[in-house]
Amino acid sequence: MITAIFILAGIALVVGLGLTLVNRTLPQNDQSPLDELEALLPATQCAQCGYPGCRPYAEAILAGTADINRCAPGGDATVTAIARLLGRHTATVDPAYGAYQPGHVAVVDEAACIGCALCIAACPVDAIVGAHRYTHTVIRDECTGCKLCLPPCPVDCISIVPLRPATRQAA
Amino acid sequence: MRVPLSKIARPGWGIAFDTRGNSADLSALSLPERVCVPLQQHIGSAATPVVKPGDRxxxxxxxxxxxxNRLGAAVHAPLAGRVQAIARQPGPGRTGLAVSIxxxxxxxxxPGYTAHRDPLRLSTSALRSAVVQGGIVGLGGATFPAGVKLNRGSGVDTLILNGVECEPVISCDDALMRTDVDAMLLGAQIMLRILEADSCIVALKDGMADALQTVTTALQTLADDRFSIAILPPVYPAGGEAQLIELLTGREIPAGGLPWDSGAICQNVATAAAVAHLLRSGEPLISRIVTVTGAVVAPANFRVRIGTPISHLIAAAGGYTDTSSRxxxxGGxxxxxxxxDDSLPVVKATNCIYVPTIDELPATAAELPCIRCGDCATACPAHLMPQLLLQAxxxxxxxxxxxxxxxxxxxCGCCDYVCPSKIPLTRRFVAAKQELWDIAFEKRRAAKARERIAARTTRQQRQQQEQADQLAAQTHNVSDTDTAHQKLQELLQRTGADREDPS
Incomplete structure (x- = not known):
């Protein structure tokens, strides 16, 4: 009886020490599930999913209030990645939340722009340059194609165009 | 001097084509009345125009x-004349800005170019910048700007002059080697100098007897012991850059790597000749040899100015024989x-205009399920497994x-060619590659967007804080009533004095 207790306590001690040691030496995974999930989302902050940005949507997914298939800019690949992270069944993007359009950017029709600066305030990534009463333009390399600049424009001079016109036709 | 010559054995992959019947004669071609020169004829970004409509x-x-600061190449006027327009025009495979002359x-x-009697005496940096300014791109079909490949000089010890031309019907490189071998070898010497490489392998295809004879004789006269000749089996795609490097040097390009990572680079024979023409006679890349073959009256090779309408070439080859096959x-x-249609211009990438006859067109057979025979994996020159890729x-x-x-x-299309189920594998892989590229691109874009959003949020918080601070400071001033009252009095007095002054 005594022997058994000592043996078990001994095993527990050794295993406990081992686990503590491993825990100390192995690199920590200090990313929260929320950060990990947000990293999978495309960071367009486009709000097409019904939440004001990518982080709120990630929070909603974790809270179980939103399904994983609402991110149109991310496309099916993003839904699959989220499903893998959360161990859920994969799905395709719900068309009710928009269509997957990779490689698109906003373009200002500079002849029609009146220089109201409303789109500048709306752009989440500061990709529109210009000032009051001056023509605005979009920095192609920084635009995420989130379409948030479309609703504020009073003259509808912004359009979303594919980034690479003839993608690899000549391959 | 004996020129070292090696024969390469047939590799396990690829498809053997009989190409002995190719005519490689070079015929004369009249200048076209007008040319249309696309500003993007190369891998990279379109060139920026420096002429205006109306200019001579x-x-x-x-x-x-x-x-x-972008990958690209310059574009030059292929003939003298007046610029009619710079407008968006359809070109082969790509629509974009083009200059019509x-x-x-x-x-x-x-007169802006200098012709050097002995280009090999120039410094490597002068040679390099000449190659960039001359608009020279790889003429084997991929049109990679040649200056970039040559800039990556460090570590490359072997230059391969690619005259393999493995696509079945093309013979423009054969024609070049037979007619312009001196320029080709001078170009190779210039490239060797830029690269600081010490060996050059001229790669030919088995069956190019005349070209082999010409190159051997020229090399014997040149007596440069850095050169050797390799004869490759007529297997498609032995002339692909990665495949050629592997066959000749035994080095494999690492997955996702670039040719120069293996220490060897390929340049097409015509690219080498273009470099020599540029430096010796001051002619930038304004013409190339094009094979016209298939259902035309007189198949031949022509030295064609870039921008020439393809219809001009077809007319020079006697026109179409079979009007029903259009x-x-x-390419091959x-x-x-x-x-x-044939109104499109010849570009730097145009190595061949091929008019297939009716019986050469692939039969449109219905696609059958994959039976996992593995023939595609045997044929694949990149050592991939197309059957598994198809499943994925x-x-x-x-x-x-x-x-x-x-x-x-x-x-390369080898898997399609051998597939007994007639599955269009390559087409699917091209689409899938695009998809992978899109995903990677969106990932990079998202990472950048995240950074910018964070910066914006910080800025907005700082601005809010500053506004709040300012407001607090103002409120503080006002709350200090005595000081405020005093200041107001001072102000009133001053304005009162000002008002009285003019009267």
């Missing part, structure tokens, strides 16, 4: 320079692209496609 340009004058028939040379292919039957593609499993090495697919 001379043969060889720069029309557009390479976009700054109407010839004035003089073909007067632009398919037109730029394996990797060529279909052209909508069908389930949109991007990670699996990546781990199976889809990025290393060279889109």
């Amino acid at each position: 340009v001379l043969t060889g004058q720069p029309l557009a320079r390479a976009a700054a 109407e010839s004035d028939g003089t073909d007067e040379r632009w 398919q037109l292919i730029m 039957p394996m990797m060529g692209i279909e052209l909508p 593609q069908a389930t949109s499993d991007t990670e699996r496609m990546q781990s199976l090495g889809l990025q290393d697919c060279i889109e």
Whole structure:
């Protein structure tokens, strides 16, 4: 009886020490599930999913209030990645939340722009340059194609165009 | 001097084509009345125009320079005449800005270039910048700017002059080696100097007897012991850069790597000749040899100015024999692209205009299920497993496609050719590669967006804080009533004094 207790306590001690040691030496995974999930989302902050940005949507997914298939800019690949992270069944993007359009950017029709600066305030990534009463333009390399600049424009001079016109036709 | 010559054994992959019947004669071609020169004829970004509509340009004058800090190449006027328009025009495979020039028939040379009697005496940096300014791109079909490949000089010890021309019907490189071998070898010497490489292998295809004879004789006269000749079996795609490097040096390009990572680079024979023409006679890349073959009256090779309408070439070859077959292919039957009509211009990438006859067109057989015979894996020159890739593609499993090495697919079409189920594998892989590229692009874009959003949030918080601070400071001033009252009195007195002054 005594022997058994000592043996078990001994095993527990050794295993406990081992686990503590491993825990100390192995690199920590200090990313929260929320950060990990947000990293999978495309960071367009486009709000097409019904939440004001990518982080709120990630929070909603974790809270179980939103399904994983609402991110149109991310496309099916993003839904699959989220499903893998959360161990859920994969799905395709719900068309009710928009269509997957990779490689698109906003373009200002500079002849029609009146220089109201409303789109500048709306752009989440500061990709529109210009000032009051001056023509605005979009920095192609920084635009995420989130379409948030479309609703504020009073003259509808912004359009979303594919980034690479003839993608690899000549391959 | 004996020139070292090696014969390469047939590799396990690829498809053997009989190409002995190719005519490689070079015929004369009249100057076209007008040319249309696309500003993007190369991998990278379109060139920036430096001429205006209405300008008179001379043969060889720069029309557009390479976009700054981007991969690209300059474009030059192929003949003397007046610039009619710079507008968006359809080109082979790509629509974009193009300069239309109407010839004035003089073909007067632009005097802005220096012809060097002995280009090998120039410094490597002068040679390099000449190659960049001359708009020289790889003429084997991929049109990679040659200056970039030569800039990556460090570590490259072997230059391979690629005259293998493995697509079945093309013979423009054969024609070049037979007619312009001295320029080709001088170009190779210049490239060796830029690269500081010490060996050059001239790669030919078995069956190019005349070209082999010409190259051997020229090398014997040149007596440069850095050169050797290799004869490759007529296997498609032995002339692909990665395949050629592997066959000749035994080195494999690492997955996702670039040719120069293996210490060897390929340059097409015509690229080498173009470098020599540029430095010795001051002629930038304004013409190239094009094979016209298939259902035309007199198949031949022509030295063609860039921008010449393809219809001009077809007319020079005697016109179409079979008016019912109107398919037109730029490049060879394996990797060529279909052209909508013959009004399109010849570009730097146009190595061949191929008009397939009716019986050469692939029969449109219904696609059958994959039976996993593995023939495609045997044929694949990139050592991939197309049957597994197909499965991954069908389930949109991007990670699996990546781990199976889809990025290393060279889109040669061997798997399609051997597939007993007639599955159009290459077409699917091209689409899937695009998809992978899109996903990677969106990932990079998201990472950048995240950074910018964070910066914006910080800025907005700082601005809010500053506003709040300002407001607090103002409120503080007002709350200090005595000081405020005193200040007001001072102000009133001062304005009162001001008002009285003028009266």
